[in-house]
Amino acid sequence: MTQLTPPRTGTDADIETLSTVADSLEASTRYDVLPERGAAEATVGAALDAEWEEEPGLWGFITTVNHKRIGRRYLVTAGFFFMLAGINALVMRTQLAGPNNSIISPEIYDQLFTMHGTMMIFFFATPFNSGFGNFFLPLMIGTRDMAFPRLNALSYWIFLFSGIFMFTGEAMRVAPDAGWFAYVPLSNEYSPQLNLDFYSLGLLFLAVSSTVGAMNLVITFLKMRAPGMSLNRVPPFVWGIVTQSFMLVFALPPLDLANLMLFLDRRLGMRFFDTAKGGDAVLWQHLFWLFGHPDVYIIVLPAMGIVSSIIPTFSRRSILAYPYVVLATVATGIISFGVWVHHMFAVGLSDVSLTFFSAATLTISVPAGIQMFAWLGTMWRGRVVLSPAMLYAMSFIITFVIGGVTGVMFAVVPFDQQVTDSYFVVAHFHYVLFGGAVMPMLGGLFYWWPKLTGRMTSHKGGVISAVLIFVGFQVTFFPMHIQGLLGMPRRIYTYPAGYGWGTYNLIETIGAYVLAFGFLWTLFVFAQSLLSGPVAPDDPWGGNTLEWATGSPPKAYNFPVIPTVHSLNPLWDGRTLQSMVDHRHDDQRTMTEVHRTLRTSELDGRIERVMSMPGETVQPLLVAAFLTMTVCFLLADIMLAAAVAVGLMGLVIAWWMWNRPEIDEPAP
Amino acid sequence: MTDVNAALRRTRIGDRETAQGETERAVRRGAWPVAETPAGRTTGWWGMLLFICTEAAMFACFIASYYYLRFSTDGSWPPVSDKLPHRIVPGIGTGVLVLSCLPMFAAVRTSRKSRAVTFPLLVLVTLAGTTFVVLQAVDYMQEYPSSTPSKDAYGSLLFTLTGLHAFHVGIGVLMMLLVLGGQLARGFKKPQAGATRVMAMYWYFLAVLAVAIYITVYLTPYIM
Known part of the structure; x- marks a missing residue:
């Protein structure tokens, strides 16, 4: 039957203790199409193709509800916003290369750093994760689409339009300019222009997209898992996405409320933040950071999930301590709602609250540490294959540990008050966010590129990309620690000579250009793959999760036969793939009529019924268009x-x- | 091998109960070790639950903001320039909304059997929701001269917190009209049990919220 691994009849625990399956790497690349999928396609592929065929051309483009097309669009759009926000940063680094530069005006500089932060956090990091989640969550849990396909399309269109809305502000030179956390009263009475209206409206606009997208992912996870995929067989990446989505459901409301209040204060003269009229400026900070700190993990947890996907595949063994990895993910999500005040240690709150939030902040490093040891242990007990994706995962581990250590330093109140608002903070959160999110995302792109596009990337090109990005990043951001300890404040447009900051700034600017070159190189590697890369087989890396049981790229219906999942590593247990052959004549598993998929129970993944899915429709685009009009008129x-x-x-x-x-x- | 259409027919009406029953039968047969309960929640049910979660989080933050601003204000609350809020009219509105949960509950119970009874019950609920919104507007006319949204933080909180809730009740009324329209258009033949059940969850949420907001905005100024 299968050539990948010998068929095993063991339990999850047996699979866990499997030493290595490295030999299967060579074996699997022999097949362009997995034999089990081939057999299933031969039986029902034609009928499903006819049923799931999509409208071609422009009409098909705007009406599609296919989660794979939407997921790819998320990745491309968020990647484009990443590039624009990155260019903002490059201009800032150029301005800061030497003392007393005046390449750009201070007003523009304010807009650049605000837009850089806002766009990177809201319009790149979160939606890029959504892109991976959209594309891979249904594939990894073995279903045919998201629970609400039309809502999924709506979520994408709103994201696209709100991103365009924000950059329109920058093009009109009235971009938000009060920092990405837009503290009142600077963002209120001292900002009479449209700048901060773009901020409050744009973020409220985007929140619609993030909220419905998050709900959709959670419900897909709860109700659509393939039969047999009980909660203890759900891949860690899916857990990361689901925890993130749960967090979005609860973390976005305070941000929405804060932005609503800001908008009402600015436009209708309300007094929520007006201290002279009974309002309170610190209320904004509480509401913002009640969202803002969970948001760090909203960005990082799915990225950690990507690492938990890459490391087992390229260590050729199951992930170590799977239950602890999952529990740590969920625990991080919960604890992250109780640490927001560590962003406000310098505000002047009571000692009691500083002590509580200092302790809570120290606590949150424990689950992160558990995951770190699980990854190291997996590599230690496995046989490491140094692919580009794996190099990125290792860059993540190094960079994120450094960022985590400086993070724990911030939990210590006196130290925080000493370095707050200095470049030390800038260094810290770039280590956490670039190391914790961008590196895993790039790793994820190299890992899943064959599945996303059907093409292989150049191995050598990928290795060069990983090295360039790693070196460029460290050269850019490591000196910022020292520079911050030397006292250079963040968000200053220029600085006088003679403080000893000039050399560090010059090194950082050179590093930033190396980093930019690294991204250009990466783009080149991907473009070269699209144009002339070798065609990818179904399972090029000998992966362990269900997405590798589909075509490269997957067919519109993903799985011709919905498999029965037998373990945490369904592609390595033999029986899961075999179930696609065994059930290929079972109507309940093939569902060749209309658009249908299986609905299963929340905990144990038992079949409940066959459910119908909506097809292509223009409704999501219309709703998003009218919402855009509403926001513009407001x-x-x-x-x-x-x-x-x-x-x-x-x-x-x-x-x-x-x-x-x-x-x-x-x-x- | 299962005949898909037969399975669909079996699970169409009373979807939840049927799935529950199947689970129990499987346990009795010894096929599954324990029953997973409750079984048969629909995607729509979960969608409404998560929607309520995110809305509840937002209103919780809003009510917390109310108390935050109230307790960071020195002196009297409401401020001396404002009068105490009117308790009677919004109290009646809140009572009507809470009582409308009874016909809503009855509608859910009857929606799988006698849909001719469900319809008038849902009409009653819709009227109650409309009454609430109207009474909220009446209250604004009472409060207006002494408190305004832009006079002080007290006024901003009063009008925005209750206004946002009344807006949600308004949306609930529109959703209810959609459910009623669906029943009319489908001639009471096609089941609307799922839609009614999901709608009821939202309605109960609005009623609970109305009580929390009534206590916060209209009662606490009298006791603190």
Whole structure:
């Protein structure tokens, strides 16, 4: 039957103790198509192809609800925003290369660092994770689409339009300029222009997308897992995405509320943050950081999930201490809601709250440490294959540990008060966010590129990319620690000579250009792969999770036969793939009529019923378009037009709710 | 091998109960060690639950902000320039909304059997929701001269917190109209049990929220 590993009849625990399956790496590359998938496709592929075929051309492009196309769009769009926000940073680094530079004006500099932070956090990091989640979560849990495919399309369109909205502000030179956390009263009474309206409206706009996207991922995880995938067989990456999505559901509301209050204060003269009229400026900080700290983990947890996918595959063994990795992920998500005040140690709050939040902040390093040891242990007990993805995962471990250590330093209140608002902070959060998110994401791109595009990337090109990015990053950001301890404040547009900061700044600027070259090189490697890369087989790396049981790139219906999952490493246990052959004549597993997939139970993944999925529709794009109009009219202060746009949006939503597939199933 | 359409027919009506029953039968047969309960939650049910979670988080933050600003204000609350809020009219509105949970509950119970009874019950709930929104507007006219949204933080909190909630009740009324329209258009034949059940979850949430907001905005100024 399978050539990958001998068929095993053991339990999860037996699979866990398997030493290595390195030999399967060579064996698997012999197949372009996995024999089990080939057999299943031969039986039902033609019928499914006819049913799931998508409309070609522009109409197909705007009406698609296919999670793989939407996931790829997320990645491309967020990648583009990353590039723009990165260019902002490069301009800032150029300005800071030497003392007393005046390449750009201070006003523009303010807008650049605000946009850099805001766009990187909100419009790159979170949606890039959503891109991976959208594409790979349904594949990894063995289903055919997201729980709400149309909502998924809506979530993408809103993300795209809100990103364009934000960059329109920058193009008009009225981008937000009060820092990415936009403290009042600077963002309120001292900012009469449109700048901060772009901020509050843009983030409220985006929050719609993030919220519905997060709910969709959670419900897909709960109700759509392949039969047999009980909670203890869910891949760590899926756990990362699900924890992140749960966190978004609870963390976005305070940010939305803060932005709503800011908008009402600015536009309708309300007094939430007006200290002279009974308001309170610190309220903004509490609401913002009640979102802001969980957001760090919203960005980092899925990226850690990517690392937990790469490391087992390229260590050729199951992940070490799987239950602890999952529990640590979930624990991080929960504890992260109780540490927000460590961003406010210098505000002047009471000693009691400083002590509590200092202790809570120290606590959160424990689950991160557990995961770190699990990855190291997996590599130690396995046989490491140094692919580009693995190099990125290792860069992540080194960089994130450094960022974590400086993070623990910040939990110590006196130290925090000493270095707050200095370049030490800048160094810390770039180690955490670049090391913790960007490096795993790049690793994820190299790892999953064959699945995303159907092409292989150049091994040598990938290795050079990993080295360039690692070196460029360290040269750019390591000196910032020293420079911060020397007292250079963040967010200054230039600095006088003679403080001993000039050399460090020059080194950092050189590092930034190396980093930029590294990204250009990476882009080149991917472009070269798209144009002339070898065609990818189904399972090029001998991976352990279900996405490798689909085609490269997967067919519109993902799985011709929904498999029965027998272990945490379904592609290594033999029986899971075999179930695709065994069930290929079972209507309940092939579901060749209409768009259908299986609905299973939340805990044990037992079959509940076959459910119908909606097909292509233009409704999501219409809703997003009317929402965009609403936001633009609110910005321009044309309230009547905004109300009309909201009404039209309501009509489309009513039309949408009218046609629910579960109602339109054939009558009994 | 299972006949898909037969399975669909079996699970169409009373989806949840059927799945529950199947689970129990499987346990009795000895096929599964223990039953996973509750079984048969739909994706729509989970969608509404998560939606309520995110909304509840936002209102919790809003109510927390109310108390935060109230306790960081020295002196009287509301400030001396404002009068105490009117308790009667919003109290009636809140009572109507809470009582409307009864016909809502009855509608859910009847929606799988007698859909001709469900319809008038849902109409009653819709009217109650509309009454709440109207009474909220009446209250604004009472409060307006002495408190305004832009006079001080007290006024901003009063109008925005209750306004946001009334807006949600308004959305609930529109959703209810959609459910009613669906029943009319489908001639009471196609089941609407799922939609009614999901709608009811949202309605109960709005009622609980109304009580929390009533206590916060209209009662606590009298006792603190």
